[in-house]
Amino acid sequence: MMELSDLVKLANNEWDDLLNGDDPVLLVGNATCGRSAGSGIVFRTLKNRINESGIKCKLHEVGCIGMCYLEPIVAVYTPGNPLLFFSGVHEKEAAELFESYVIKKEKAQGKVIGFLGEGDSDGHKHLGDITVMRPQERLVLNNCGLIDPTSLNHYIANKGYSGLNKSLGLEPQQVIDNIKASGLRGRGGAGFPTWRKWQFARDKDSDIKYLVCNADEGDPGAFMNRSLIEGDPHSLIEGMIIAAYAIGASTGYIYCRAEYPLALERLRLAIKQAEEEGLLGKNILESGFDFRLKVKEGAGAFVCGEETALIASIEGDRGMPRPRPPFPAVAGLWGKPTIINNVETLASVSRIFQNSPEWFSRFGTEKSKGTKTFALVGKVKNSGLIEVPLGTSMREIIFDIGGGVENDKQFKAVQTGGPSGGCLPAELIDLPVDYESLADAGTIMGSGGLVVMDENTCMVDVARYFLDFAHKESCGECAPCRLGTKQMLDILTDITEGRGSMEDLKLLEDLGKGIMKGSLCGLGQTAPNPVLTTLRYFRDEYIEHIRDKKCRAKVCKELIYYDIIAEKCTGCHLCFKVCPVSAISGDPKEIHVIDQELCIKCGMCLEKCPDKFNAIEVYAGSKNHG
Amino acid sequence: MAWVRRPAPTNGEESENGVGQETRTNNIEIMSTEEILKQFPAEHNNMLGILHALQDNNPRNYLNSKDLKAAAAYLNTSLSHVYGVATYYSMFSVRPRGENIIRICNSPVCHVEGSVNIIDELKKELFIGLGETTEDGLFTIELTECLGQCHRAPVMMINENIYGNLSKEKILSILNKYKNNHSG
Ligand SMILES: Cc1cc2nc3c(=O)[nH]c(=O)nc-3n(C[C@H](O)[C@H](O)[C@H](O)COP(=O)(O)O)c2cc1C
Ligand code: FES
Numbered sequence: 001m002m003e004l005s006d007l008v009k010l011a012n013n014e015w016d017d018l019l020n021g022d023d024p025v026l027l028v029g030n031a032t033c034g035r036s037a038g039s040g041i042v043f044r045t046l047k048n049r050i051n052e053s054g055i056k057c058k059l060h061e062v063g064c065i066g067m068c069y070l071e072p073i074v075a076v077y078t079p080g081n082p083l084l085f086f087s088g089v090h091e092k093e094a095a096e097l098f099e100s101y102v103i104k105k106e107k108a109q110g111k112v113i114g115f116l117g118e119g120d121s122d123g124h125k126h127l128g129d130i131t132v133m134r135p136q137e138r139l140v141l142n143n144c145g146l147i148d149p150t151s152l153n154h155y156i157a158n159k160g161y162s163g164l165n166k167s168l169g170l171e172p173q174q175v176i177d178n179i180k181a182s183g184l185r186g187r188g189g190a191g192f193p194t195w196r197k198w199q200f201a202r203d204k205d206s207d208i209k210y211l212v213c214n215a216d217e218g219d220p221g222a223f224m225n226r227s228l229i230e231g232d233p234h235s236l237i238e239g240m241i242i243a244a245y246a247i248g249a250s251t252g253y254i255y256c257r258a259e260y261p262l263a264l265e266r267l268r269l270a271i272k273q274a275e276e277e278g279l280l281g282k283n284i285l286e287s288g289f290d291f292r293l294k295v296k297e298g299a300g301a302f303v304c305g306e307e308t309a310l311i312a313s314i315e316g317d318r319g320m321p322r323p324r325p326p327f328p329a330v331a332g333l334w335g336k337p338t339i340i341n342n343v344e345t346l347a348s349v350s351r352i353f354q355n356s357p358e359w360f361s362r363f364g365t366e367k368s369k370g371t372k373t374f375a376l377v378g379k380v381k382n383s384g385l386i387e388v389p390l391g392t393s394m395r396e397i398i399f400d401i402g403g404g405v406e407n408d409k410q411f412k413a414v415q416t417g418g419p420s421g422g423c424l425p426a427e428l429i430d431l432p433v434d435y436e437s438l439a440d441a442g443t444i445m446g447s448g449g450l451v452v453m454d455e456n457t458c459m460v461d462v463a464r465y466f467l468d469f470a471h472k473e474s475c476g477e478c479a480p481c482r483l484g485t486k487q488m489l490d491i492l493t494d495i496t497e498g499r500g501s502m503e504d505l506k507l508l509e510d511l512g513k514g515i516m517k518g519s520l521c522g523l524g525q526t527a528p529n530p531v532l533t534t535l536r537y538f539r540d541e542y543i544e545h546i547r548d549k550k551c552r553a554k555v556c557k558e559l560i561y562y563d564i565i566a567e568k569c570t571g572c573h574l575c576f577k578v579c580p581v582s583a584i585s586g587d588p589k590e591i592h593v594i595d596q597e598l599c600i601k602c603g604m605c606l607e608k609c610p611d612k613f614n615a616i617e618v619y620a621g622s623k624n625h626g
Numbered sequence: 627m628a629w630v631r632r633p634a635p636t637n638g639e640e641s642e643n644g645v646g647q648e649t650r651t652n653n654i655e656i657m658s659t660e661e662i663l664k665q666f667p668a669e670h671n672n673m674l675g676i677l678h679a680l681q682d683n684n685p686r687n688y689l690n691s692k693d694l695k696a697a698a699a700y701l702n703t704s705l706s707h708v709y710g711v712a713t714y715y716s717m718f719s720v721r722p723r724g725e726n727i728i729r730i731c732n733s734p735v736c737h738v739e740g741s742v743n744i745i746d747e748l749k750k751e752l753f754i755g756l757g758e759t760t761e762d763g764l765f766t767i768e769l770t771e772c773l774g775q776c777h778r779a780p781v782m783m784i785n786e787n788i789y790g791n792l793s794k795e796k797i798l799s800i801l802n803k804y805k806n807n808h809s810g
Pocket of ligand 1: 186191194214217304306307341342343346447523
C-alpha cells in the first residue's frame with residue numbers, strides 16, 4: 001500500500017500539469033445548479049469540439065463556485081495565462097469560446113467574471129477582488145468549483161487527507177482538544193460545540209460506536225450541503241474519518257436525502273476511491289485504525305433531519321423522533337453511542353486539521369468562530385452559495401455580496417433558519433450574523449438558508465407558508481405539533497382570507513408558545529418561530545389584514561381587488577372575453593368595468609390586457625373600503 | 627449503480643437538461659424482485675434502499691403488494707411493518723403512478739417566486755390534479771418540499787432531472803420533450 005506522501009507526489013504532479021502545463025484546460029461548472037442551467041450540453045459540446053479539433057486539451061467537470069446566477073460557468077486555462085472564468089456560457093457560447101480563445105488564442109471575449117492564478121490578467125479582476133467575492137472567506141468551499149469532484153488526486157493536491165494524516169499521528173483526545181481550540185460549533189442548526197459532543201461519545205465505554213453525517217438538508221431555501229458534497233465530497237469523508245478516530249467509531253453512515261441524486265453519486269464514488277487508496281477501511285494509512293463508511297438514502301421526510309428520527313430511518317424504520325434523553329451520544333444507533341454531525345461541520349474539521357485550529361479561529365467572533373456557508377436566495381440579485389466569517393453583517397451579505405434586492409425593489413425582510421427560524425426586518429439589516437445575535441433577535445442561524453424578501457412579499461403569507469411546511473412535515477407523533485400547527489395554520493389562513501379577528505393575534509402567540517414547550521422534537525419546538533417573529537416585527541401587517549382587510553403586498557387574493565383604469569381603457573374587449581365568470585361588462589370601444597361582487601381575482605384580465613394599454617391595476621384592500 | 631433510473635430525454639435543442647445524463651443508461655431494465663433483493667444484505671437497515679430499488683424497477687413507479695411481501699420476507703419482518711415504512715415516506719407510493727413523476731416544489735422560496743402558477747399550468751396542461759396520473763400513464767404530478775435549487779425558483783423535478791426558472795411557456799416545451807421521448 002502506498003503512503004500518503006506517495007499519493008501526494010502523484011497528485012501534485014497531476015495538478016501542476018493541469019494548471020501550469022502545456023495543454024489548455026477547460027473546467028465546466030457541472031453541479032446540479034450548473035446542470036439545470038444547461039451545463040450538461042456545454043460539457044458535451046466542448047468534448048465534441050475538442051475531439052473534432054484534434055488539439056490536446058483537458059476537460060473536467062467541477063462543482064459550483066457559488067455564483068449560481070451566472071451559470072453556466074466555464075473556466076479556461078491556456079498556457080501563459082491565468083485561469084479565466086466565463087459566465088453565461090451556453091452551448092453556442094461554449095463553441096465560440098473554444099474556437100476563439102482556445103484554438104485561435106484571441107483575446108478573451110464574452111463575459112469574464114475574473115481570474116485566478118498567474119499570468120497576464122488582461123485587465124480582468126482577480127476572482128477574490130470582485131464585489132461578490134471580496135467580503136467572502138472560502139475556508140470550507142475552498143475547493144468547490146476549482147477541483148474535479150470525481151478526482152481524488154485533485155483533492156489530495158489541495159491539501160486533501162493531510163488533515164487525516166496529521167490527526168492519526170495524535171491521540172484521539174488531542175484531536176478533540178484541537179477541535180476545542182478551533183472553537184468549531186455545529187453547523188446543522190443548533191450550534192452546539194462540536195468538541196463537547198465528541199467528548200461525550202469518547203468518554204462513553206462501548207464496544208461499538210457510530211458516527212453519522214446528517215446530509216438530509218431539508219430546510220426550504222438551503223442547499224449548502226448539496227453544493228459542498230457535489231463539489232468536494234472528499235472533504236466530508238476526510239472530516240468523518242477524523243471524527244470517527246476521535247470518538248472511537250468504527251462504522252459511519254452518511255444519511256443523504258434522495259432528492260440529491262448527484263450528491264449521492266459523488267459520495268459513492270468518493271468512498272470507493274478512498275477505499276481503494278487505503279484512506280478508508282482497515283488500517284487506515286497504516287495507523288491501525290479501521291473505519292467503514294456507508295451511504296444511506298432518505299426517502300422524502302423532512303423530520304428525518306432530527307437526530308433520533310434520523311437514527312430510526314437508518315435502522316430501516318419510519319423516521320419518527322423519540323424523547324431525549326437518552327441522547328444519541330449515549331444511546332443512538334442500535335442503542336450504541338452515536339455522534340451526528342452536519343456536512344459542513346465535518347468538512348470544517350478537515351480544514352482545521354489541514355491548516356490549524358488557530359487558523360480557523362482567527363475568523364469569526366468571540367463566541368462564533370470560523371466561517372459559515374449560506375444559500376442566498378429569494379428576491380436577491382446575486383443568488384447563490386456564499387461563505388463569510390461569522391459576525392459578518394446582514395447588510396454586507398445581502399447588499400454587497402447579494403447585490404441588493406432584485407429589480408431595485410424595497411428590501412423588506414430576510415428569513416434565516418428555515419421553518420425553525422424567523423424573519424428579520426429591514427431595521428435589523430446591520431445585525432451581525434452569529435449564533436448569539438440571531439438568537440437575541442428571535443431567530444436562529446439554522447443550517448444557512450437566507451431567503452430575501454421584498455415589498456411584494458406578504459409577511460403573513462410567508463409565515464403561513466413556513467407553518468404549512470412544518471405542519472405537513474410533522475410526523476404526527478405528538479399532539480402539540482400535529483394539532484397545534486394545524487390550529488395555527490387555520491388561524492393564519494383565516495387572516496389571509498379576511499376572516500381574522502384581533503383576538504387571533506394573542507391566540508397565535510399563546511398557541512405558538514405552547515407548541516414550543518410541549519412538542520417532542522425540534523420540529524415542533526421551533527415550528528412557531530416564523531409566526532412569532534413576524535408577529536414581533538410585522539405586527540402592523542397582521543393588523544392590516546384583520547382590521548382593514550388589506551394585504552399591502554397584494555399577495556392575499558381575498559384582500560386585493562382588480563380595477564380598470566377608465567382613462568386607459570380603450571374598450572378592446574379582450575378582458576371581457578377572457579373573464580371566466582363574466583364579471584366584466586362593457587361594449588367594444590366602450591370603457592369596461594369589473595363587477596367586484598362577481599370577480600374571483602383570477603388575474604386573467606390583467607394578463608390579457610395589452611401592455612400598451614396597461615389599463616388593469618391591482619389594489620390592496622377592497623374597492624368599497626379603499 | 628445498483629439500480630437503473632429514468633434519464634432525461636436528450637432530444638430538443640434547448641439546453642435545459644437535468645442531472646445524470648452522462649451517467650445513466652437510456653433503457654429501463656426490468657429485473658426480477660429476487661435479483662434486486664439479492665443486491666442487498668438481508669439486514670433491516672437496508673429497508674429504504676430496498677424499497678427505492680424495487681420502486682425504481684417498477685415501470686409504474688410504485689411498490690406493489692408482491693414486492694412489499696417479498697421485502698418483508700427477505701428482511702424477516704411483517705408486511706405491516708414494511709407497509710408502514712412505505713407509506714411514511716413521501717417518495718414511496720403503494721399505488722401505481724405515471725412513467726414520469728413530476729415533483730413541483732411547493733416550499734416557501736418557490737411559493738414566493740410563483741410556484742402556484744406553475745402548478746396550475748401543469749394541471750391544466752395534463753388535465754389532472756395533484757397526486758393524479760394522466761390517462762396515458764405518462765405523468766403523475768406531486769408536490770414536494772424544497773429541492774435545494776431555490777436560486778432557480780420556481781423549480782420542479784421530473785424523475786431525477788431538475789428544471790428551474792420555470793415559466794408557463796417553459797413547462798410546455800419540457801413536457802413535450804418527455805412526450806416525444808416516449809413516442810420516439
Ligand atoms: C426537524 C429537524 C430537521 C433537521 N434537519 C437537519 C438537516 O437537514 N441537517 C442537519 O445537519 N441538521 C438538521 N437538524 C439538526 C440535527 O438534528 C442536528 O442537530 C445536527 O445534525 C447536529 O449536527 P451539528 O452538531 O454538526 O450541527 C434538524 C433538526 C430538526 C429538529
Ligand atoms: S424552495 Fe423550491 S427548491 Fe427550494
